[in-house]
Amino acid sequence: MKAAILVFPGSNREGDVAQAIELVTGRKPEMVWHGDGDFAKTDLIVVPGGFSYGDYLRCGAMAAQSPVMAEVKRRAAQGVPVLGICNGFQIVTEAGLLPGTLIRNSHLKFVCADVHLKVETSQSLFTNRYQAGQVIKVPVAHAEGNYFADDDTLKRLEDRGQVAFRYCAPDGTVDGSGNPNGSIRNIAGVFNETKTVMGLMPHPENAIESVFGGTDGKALFEGLVESLS
Amino acid sequence: MKARVHVTLKNGVLDPQGKAIGHSLNRLGFAEVGDVRQGKFIELEIAETDQARARARLDEMCRKLLANTVIENYSIELVG
Amino acid sequence: MKARVHVTLKNGVLDPQGKAIGHSLNRLGFAEVGDVRQGKFIELEIAETDQARARARLDEMCRKLLANTVIENYSIELVG
Amino acid sequence: MTVAIEKNPPVMLPNEPIITPQIVAEHGLAPDEYERLLKIMGRTPTMVELGIFSAMWSEHCSYKSSKVWLKKLPTSAPWVIQGPGENAGVIDIGDGQAAIFKMESHNHPSYIEPYQGAATGVGGILRDVFTMGARPVANLNALRFGDPSHPKTRHLVSGVVAGIGGYGNCMGIPTVGGETNFHAAYNGNILVNAMTVGIAATDKIFYAAAAGLGNPMVYVGSKTGRDGIHGATMSSTEFNEDSESKRPTVQVGDPFVEKLLLEACLELMATDAIVAIQDMGAAGLTSSSFEMAAKGGLGLEMALDQVPMRETGMNPYELMLSESQERMLIVLKPGREDEARKIFEKWELDFAVIGHLTDTERMVLSWHGEIVGNIPIPPLVTEAPMYERPWKLTPLPDVLDASQVPAPTDWNASLLALMSCPDLASKAWIWHQYDHLIMGNTAIRPQDGDAAVVRVPGGSKGLAMTSDCTPRYVQAHPETGGRQAVAEAWRNITATGARPLAVTDNMNFGNPTKPEIMGQFAGAIMGMAEACKALDFPVVSGNVSLYNETEGRPILPTPTIGAVGVIDDVAMAVGSRLRQAGLGIVLIGETKGWLGQSLYLREACGREEGAPPPVDLAAERRNGDFVRAQIAGRHVAACHDLSDGGLLVALAEMCIAGGTGATVALPKGTDVPSHAFLYGEDQARYLIATGSPDQMLQAARAAGVPAVLLGYSGGDLLVVEGLVALALAGIKSVHEAWLPAYMNTTD
Numbered sequence A: 001m002k003a004a005i006l007v008f009p010g011s012n013r014e015g016d017v018a019q020a021i022e023l024v025t026g027r028k029p030e031m032v033w034h035g036d037g038d039f040a041k042t043d044l045i046v047v048p049g050g051f052s053y054g055d056y057l058r059c060g061a062m063a064a065q066s067p068v069m070a071e072v073k074r075r076a077a078q079g080v081p082v083l084g085i086c087n088g089f090q091i092v093t094e095a096g097l098l099p100g101t102l103i104r105n106s107h108l109k110f111v112c113a114d115v116h117l118k119v120e121t122s123q124s125l126f127t128n129r130y131q132a133g134q135v136i137k138v139p140v141a142h143a144e145g146n147y148f149a150d151d152d153t154l155k156r157l158e159d160r161g162q163v164a165f166r167y168c169a170p171d172g173t174v175d176g177s178g179n180p181n182g183s184i185r186n187i188a189g190v191f192n193e194t195k196t197v198m199g200l201m202p203h204p205e206n207a208i209e210s211v212f213g214g215t216d217g218k219a220l221f222e223g224l225v226e227s228l229s
Numbered sequence B, C: 001m002k003a004r005v006h007v008t009l010k011n012g013v014l015d016p017q018g019k020a021i022g023h024s025l026n027r028l029g030f031a032e033v034g035d036v037r038q039g040k041f042i043e044l045e046i047a048e049t050d051q052a053r054a055r056a057r058l059d060e061m062c063r064k065l066l067a068n069t070v071i072e073n074y075s076i077e078l079v080g
Numbered sequence D: 001m002t003v004a005i006e007k008n009p010p011v012m013l014p015n016e017p018i019i020t021p022q023i024v025a026e027h028g029l030a031p032d033e034y035e036r037l038l039k040i041m042g043r044t045p046t047m048v049e050l051g052i053f054s055a056m057w058s059e060h061c062s063y064k065s066s067k068v069w070l071k072k073l074p075t076s077a078p079w080v081i082q083g084p085g086e087n088a089g090v091i092d093i094g095d096g097q098a099a100i101f102k103m104e105s106h107n108h109p110s111y112i113e114p115y116q117g118a119a120t121g122v123g124g125i126l127r128d129v130f131t132m133g134a135r136p137v138a139n140l141n142a143l144r145f146g147d148p149s150h151p152k153t154r155h156l157v158s159g160v161v162a163g164i165g166g167y168g169n170c171m172g173i174p175t176v177g178g179e180t181n182f183h184a185a186y187n188g189n190i191l192v193n194a195m196t197v198g199i200a201a202t203d204k205i206f207y208a209a210a211a212g213l214g215n216p217m218v219y220v221g222s223k224t225g226r227d228g229i230h231g232a233t234m235s236s237t238e239f240n241e242d243s244e245s246k247r248p249t250v251q252v253g254d255p256f257v258e259k260l261l262l263e264a265c266l267e268l269m270a271t272d273a274i275v276a277i278q279d280m281g282a283a284g285l286t287s288s289s290f291e292m293a294a295k296g297g298l299g300l301e302m303a304l305d306q307v308p309m310r311e312t313g314m315n316p317y318e319l320m321l322s323e324s325q326e327r328m329l330i331v332l333k334p335g336r337e338d339e340a341r342k343i344f345e346k347w348e349l350d351f352a353v354i355g356h357l358t359d360t361e362r363m364v365l366s367w368h369g370e371i372v373g374n375i376p377i378p379p380l381v382t383e384a385p386m387y388e389r390p391w392k393l394t395p396l397p398d399v400l401d402a403s404q405v406p407a408p409t410d411w412n413a414s415l416l417a418l419m420s421c422p423d424l425a426s427k428a429w430i431w432h433q434y435d436h437l438i439m440g441n442t443a444i445r446p447q448d449g450d451a452a453v454v455r456v457p458g459g460s461k462g463l464a465m466t467s468d469c470t471p472r473y474v475q476a477h478p479e480t481g482g483r484q485a486v487a488e489a490w491r492n493i494t495a496t497g498a499r500p501l502a503v504t505d506n507m508n509f510g511n512p513t514k515p516e517i518m519g520q521f522a523g524a525i526m527g528m529a530e531a532c533k534a535l536d537f538p539v540v541s542g543n544v545s546l547y548n549e550t551e552g553r554p555i556l557p558t559p560t561i562g563a564v565g566v567i568d569d570v571a572m573a574v575g576s577r578l579r580q581a582g583l584g585i586v587l588i589g590e591t592k593g594w595l596g597q598s599l600y601l602r603e604a605c606g607r608e609e610g611a612p613p614p615v616d617l618a619a620e621r622r623n624g625d626f627v628r629a630q631i632a633g634r635h636v637a638a639c640h641d642l643s644d645g646g647l648l649v650a651l652a653e654m655c656i657a658g659g660t661g662a663t664v665a666l667p668k669g670t671d672v673p674s675h676a677f678l679y680g681e682d683q684a685r686y687l688i689a690t691g692s693p694d695q696m697l698q699a700a701r702a703a704g705v706p707a708v709l710l711g712y713s714g715g716d717l718l719v720v721e722g723l724v725a726l727a728l729a730g731i732k733s734v735h736e737a738w739l740p741a742y743m744n745t746t747d
């Protein structure tokens, strides 16, 4: 699997996701600078976490307007898979590739902690190595990860199975106790209609090695390798 | 000239900051405070003398960057 | 009644947000944009009918919570 | 000293005030210091020159009260590459890699504006580390706040924590540890000490000493504004017309720009274009330019009109003294300007050639072609005031015998009260606001061990790091307190299995012109020096913050110790979480039941008295070396050093962190009263959970290390036979509830 990771001024988890992809695939992903309107053909585009443009104005807003995102939109339309993590999720929604938006955490504070996620479906490129209903543990680290969409959008998302992950308690119960940021319906990650674009706030790339917080994020990358090689 | 842009959340969109401010004010003893909404206020210097053109450009800036029209409204004011 | 509060950075205080917005607008082709400053805009519902009293209370709210007077100025507007 | 003949005396700027005694005083220069200045200059200085002397001779830049004492600290060891004197200390951690680290205070700014004060504190210490060529890999923060009931405390906690998180999180550097205390002595003067640890290749370390006649001096980063111009505020407003916008302001940090600056500097450092580099910290352009020139034994000519400016109407005085953030000064090799400029432009940062090196040993400043300042550099540095201030040592208080301290009437209640007191309650509310996981290298997270452990990128090695000080001990007896702070830091590193290597310090004290305060400083240094020597734990960097007083009331003397150690295989590091039933709980070290200055005495009895626990450095070393060897031998499942709150608190922390209970009993035959045994704060002790307790006791006996088996892990209760029986869930809930509950209330 050939992966490209976008780098914006202020990105800061690009190294984490590169390390994860390299560990799983044995292959170094290509790092693509935001100003590059074109980049080599790739099987997967990753928009990584961080504080692109300082997260000023609105998270992801300025990065979404960069030349490289125009190219990402073109490729996404052709079906090239796009994975947006954390700030990447914010950028991808600002760019209109995913529905909804991410607003300030309901408690207004930055939160870095392990959370539990319920996998909503295994029917996607990104989640095929998980089982539907499986509970995994991965960290979050954000101040603006509170997923919000209007009722119509939510209904569409739910009807079409576009919710990828929900925050839950360790036993899988989806309720307020496991929700770290106030996300509506505990939504932690969503797909586009064709499930070729996925965005999520948690960091599977920081759950790859047992000494450093567990391995529950590994299957996401393994699933991608399986689908895309 | 100078322009002022207000960006506010649309009705029905959750406003965690506004809610928290309202809450805090109530707890600080400002019981008279009801609903609170927080928006942004952006002041820009613009090298443009034509009012109509300035307004059109600002409108474009708002749609492209300053506001997220999925959840936000904006209004433009030209000064001086 | 309704009140509107504007909170803006004092002169001379660095405004990283404003700077980044200005930069971005320039990059997006809005070359006419010069200095940009970002502030907050807060709308409050207040259960108070007396204008003077409302203003005094709002002033207190600003000093206590809404503005950081070390680096920010505020202005109060009463509507309706 | 002879005054060199000045070829180019500076001109006065229009509206520049005449220097009066009042203006001199406003610049914080004592009359005799001004005399010294006149002698060096051989004439009356211009305003910008006065400002420069004032900044360079300030306590902060000159260390004039502390220097004589700091010299007493040991600073060398075979693994020390660079001791104090550079931007940060550098130690060799093997495999061609170096750890670069330092701690710095931002106390006063954080009290005025907690968010920005703390944020820019983090920004400053990060620059100190990456200016030497290191990529920062971890941050720590040591915080002291006033009494929780003081009306300002909550606001300060909230702003400081948000500011530290706001800056570090955006930079993408994990904040992995720290400490947080509350005491009324900090009501009017909080302490915010920030530490950064970075990694560099040993052959790619950058220093500040300028070299090469004619080489260009380059300014990079953010533009200069009127941020944080202090001291001379009043007088400076007089020499410019629009006074409203001239008001000196709080420094505001822009972590986004700092992130770009970090990447741009590291990119430039990967080439060989840099001769010297120095960040602009306190006293901005003044201290950075003087330090670079002085260290290189050269002169410097700078055209101040070339400095990138954020505001209109700025003058040379403001440019030299501004403390705008996110700026660096670089001496480039000749002809490399374009290459460097390209890199900084790519990162959308300012880049300007503002001067060049000369052989005059003078700092010549020009403004639109006219000379406005001309200062001989060596005397400004070597003739800087240096004080041997009178000092009076704090006498050792009487030892408080356990018999003078009542035992708890309700043991369960006493433990719950301690576990939920402000100093011992969980600080999770704080560190959850810090990204402690970014970079994917955090092996031991906050609260999971005595020190944080972070993998060194590119291998399996780990760095252990911690910050420690027990100010109430230092207050009671500075020598003991200084010794203890170093010993606890060493112990905390040891408890993870790592080898403690070196120390950075942050000396926070009151007004040094008072002999008692100077005595505290002297005493703490003597204690630290002794401990550092005995433990082979040199000091490689540090920072001094004096005058921490409000209305004559000083803070508790707080020599914060930041320490770094190394472990060869990060997977071998152990934490303090008790996660398994059936493990033996072994107490290492001797327990005499020392209750003087203990938290039990303060929290349960409302008394702050007695001598602090003595520190036996030979025992520290022996016990610590034993513990480290046991960890290396894979005999240790969990380990926790005993400090605040003593044995019972440490055990409770291990249990609730790991979710496993324990049942223990006091050793048979001990003549130490139960409350002194369980709550005493004797030093050089550890609790270890091990699957092979008998073997460990045997090994301890052979090594001459006191060790005793107290009981076993298991169940979901914490039981001390005959005294305590508590559900872990109950301890955990009070331990975790205090800080969030406190932060969620309003007065």
Ligand SMILES: Nc1ncnc2c1ncn2[C@@H]1O[C@H](COP(=O)(O)OP(=O)(O)O)[C@@H](O)[C@H]1O
Pocket (backbone or CB within 6 Å): D141, D142, D143, D175, D176, D177, D178, D179, D180, D424, D427, D430, D431, D434, D445, D446, D447, D448, D449, D450, D451, D467, D468, D492, D643, D644
């Ligand atoms: N301000 C802070 N920032 C980050 N971590 C903190 C902070 N304050 C406390 N902690 C963490 O909480 C835990 C308990 O702190 P402390 O009681 O000082 O530990 P110890 O007694 O082992 O030195 C440690 O892991 C420490 O790193």
Ligand SMILES: [Mg+2]
Pocket (backbone or CB within 6 Å): D467, D468, D488, D492, D643
């Ligand atoms: Mg400690």
